[in-house]
Amino acid sequence: MKHVSQLKSSIFNHGNALGCLVLLLLAGIATDSLRASDNLSGEVSPKALSGGETTVFDTSKNAFTFAARNLKAERKAQFFTGNSFFNENWVAAPASTAGRDGLGPLFIARSCSACHFKDGRDQAPGEGEFARTLVVRLSLPGKDAKTGGPISEPVYGGQLQTRALPGVKAEADVRMHWVEVKGQHTDGEAYSLRRPQYAFTNVAYGAMHKMMRSSVRVAPAAIGLGLLEAIPVATLEKLADAEDKDGDGISGRVNRVWDFATQKQKVGRFGWKAEQPSVRQQVSGAFNDDMGLTTSLFAQENHSTTQAKQIAFTSGGSPEVSDDILNAVVLYSRTLAVPARRDVDAPVIQKGEKLFRTIGCAKCHIPELQTGADTDLQELANQTIQPFTDLLLHDMGEGLADGRDVFAASGQEWRTPPLWGIGLIKTVNGHTELLHDGRARNLAEAILWHGGEAEKAKEQFRSLSKAEREVLLSFLESL
Numbered sequence: 001m002k003h004v005s006q007l008k009s010s011i012f013n014h015g016n017a018l019g020c021l022v023l024l025l026l027a028g029i030a031t032d033s034l035r036a037s038d039n040l041s042g043e044v045s046p047k048a049l050s051g052g053e054t055t056v057f058d059t060s061k062n063a064f065t066f067a068a069r070n071l072k073a074e075r076k077a078q079f080f081t082g083n084s085f086f087n088e089n090w091v092a093a094p095a096s097t098a099g100r101d102g103l104g105p106l107f108i109a110r111s112c113s114a115c116h117f118k119d120g121r122d123q124a125p126g127e128g129e130f131a132r133t134l135v136v137r138l139s140l141p142g143k144d145a146k147t148g149g150p151i152s153e154p155v156y157g158g159q160l161q162t163r164a165l166p167g168v169k170a171e172a173d174v175r176m177h178w179v180e181v182k183g184q185h186t187d188g189e190a191y192s193l194r195r196p197q198y199a200f201t202n203v204a205y206g207a208m209h210k211m212m213r214s215s216v217r218v219a220p221a222a223i224g225l226g227l228l229e230a231i232p233v234a235t236l237e238k239l240a241d242a243e244d245k246d247g248d249g250i251s252g253r254v255n256r257v258w259d260f261a262t263q264k265q266k267v268g269r270f271g272w273k274a275e276q277p278s279v280r281q282q283v284s285g286a287f288n289d290d291m292g293l294t295t296s297l298f299a300q301e302n303h304s305t306t307q308a309k310q311i312a313f314t315s316g317g318s319p320e321v322s323d324d325i326l327n328a329v330v331l332y333s334r335t336l337a338v339p340a341r342r343d344v345d346a347p348v349i350q351k352g353e354k355l356f357r358t359i360g361c362a363k364c365h366i367p368e369l370q371t372g373a374d375t376d377l378q379e380l381a382n383q384t385i386q387p388f389t390d391l392l393l394h395d396m397g398e399g400l401a402d403g404r405d406v407f408a409a410s411g412q413e414w415r416t417p418p419l420w421g422i423g424l425i426k427t428v429n430g431h432t433e434l435l436h437d438g439r440a441r442n443l444a445e446a447i448l449w450h451g452g453e454a455e456k457a458k459e460q461f462r463s464l465s466k467a468e469r470e471v472l473l474s475f476l477e478s479l
């Protein structure tokens with residue numbers, strides 16, 4: 001249990017609506033406790049502390065933008081440097097702002113926050129719209145001999161860049177089309193889901209390979225990632241049940257991916273298919289593929305040798321992102337805090353949580369985990385967290401399949417995404433789109449897309465009464 005004195009500083013720091021409410025409650029409790037036995041005075045249910053001691057208390061549109069509440073004072077300057085390089089636009093080289101140049105020549109966006117707006121989550125393009133911040137991964141069938149990862153398309157590489165510097169051709173445009181798929185709950189209530197179809201136009205560097213596979217992804221929220229990184233491998237291996245020995249139809253698997261820093265296989269944790277082993281590699285990859293910026297980890301620009309012959313550009317240095325800046329953005333991405341849950345003790349929320357467990361959602365979306373002691377950021381060590389993920393790969397059926405494997409992840413497998421903060425996406429990002437490609441327009445649609453290992457849980461959801469479904473959704477909104 002967290003006590004008032006520990007919580008006050010963060011509540012004061014943020015001065016938000018929830019904070020004010022808690023302060024008022026605390027004030028009330030302070031006087032009340034003179035009279036009554038102060039059994040609950042100022043205590044916050046541990047269940048509300050999604051990120052353990054790193055948890056912040058904010059329900060405003062800035063809810064995802066804060067540093068871990070317990071971040072050591074000596075790290076704050078680096079966090080704020082990271083914040084500024086996450087949010088500001090990078091520019092073409094050469095520029096007077098030499099620390100922020102080197103964008104492109106091929107890129108998708110000028111800043112991290114163009115996709116992770118307010119450190120939150122992105123949306124898919126609407127009907128007939130062209131992709132602006134959507135990430136499209138490309139590969140050929142088979143596995144790279146050295147890394148075991150996907151084989152890049154020979155000309156277009158591992159990712160499609162939909163923008164380019166002036167005088168350089170962008171690789172292609174991506175146009176989205178949505179197809180409605182009708183269904184109904186067991187009680188007869190109708191619903192409609194939308195399935196994405198997309199086409200490449202203005203393909204600029206010659207025909208794409210006939211065998212090319214592609215996968216579209218939207219940016220997830222960037223909160224709590226250092227905590228997920230600090231979950232011991234042994235915990236993940238214990239949660240895994242590759243052969244489904246317990247016979248419950250669920251067979252989570254650990255992804256094993258290439259760690260470029262050590263040149264070895266490592267457990268994958270980040271991205272929609274758990275294809276990145278560390279926040280550092282994920283962030284370095286984002287600088288490179290999403291923004292055309294080189295780092296000490298990925299020193300080559302993102303274009304292929306075929307494309308290089310047609311591209312003239314000025315480098316922003318080698319590397320373009322200095323280690324100081326990279327380190328700051330990595331620290332920032334590791335220590336963005338998860339906001340506390342709301343209304344954990346309300347009867348409807350507790351009922352919803354019970355349903356979440358009884359219909360099998362908690363088998364993959366693991367409510368509670370412990371971080372290990374083995375991390376260079378002591379703030380993240382030994383925390384009891386409520387991430388609602390197992391970080392494992394699950395076969396989610398044909399409906400969600402992208403037909404493109406990544407290391408151990410098949411074309412039907414996805415990593416269970418954490419559900420913490422999910423109820424605040426609407427406030428932070430102004431939309432409620434979910435799943436890897438943003439196809440679900442709300443929480444219910446996200447559940448109704450579940451198939452494969454999650455088919456049974458989905459069917460149980462479809463069979464609930466309308467009132468029960470709403471209770472379950474209220475619980476998800478409280479996360």
Ligand code: HEC
Nearest residue numbers: 108109112115133135217218219270271272283286287290
């Ligand atoms: C063009 C849009 C875009 C830009 C720009 C972008 N990202 Fe992302 N980000 C994504 C997508 C899409 C994913 C999921 C990738 C996947 O599934 O492999 C992601 C994933 C991540 C993750 C892993 C989150 C998780 O839950 O696994 C981190 C961390 C991250 N991005 C940080 C950054 C940083 C830092 C920058 C700037 C250097 C950045 N991103 C720029 C789209 C973007």
Ligand code: HEC
Nearest residue numbers: 361364394400414415416417434435436446453454457461
């Ligand atoms: C077999 C494992 C498994 C089970 C069981 C399961 N899920 Fe999921 N869940 C996933 C995976 C994997 C995804 C990501 C799928 C994708 O993006 O294509 C996901 C995505 C979601 C999302 C969207 C998250 C986001 O960030 O976009 C929500 C909400 C969700 N699940 C809720 C539930 C609920 C509620 C239940 C119970 C009815 C449930 N899940 C059962 C594995 C599971």
Ligand SMILES: [Ca+2]
Nearest residue numbers: 102103104292
């Ligand atoms: Ca560059």
Ligand SMILES: [Ca+2]
Nearest residue numbers: 156157159161
């Ligand atoms: Ca490319």
Ligand SMILES: [Ca+2]
Nearest residue numbers: 241244248250
């Ligand atoms: Ca099992």
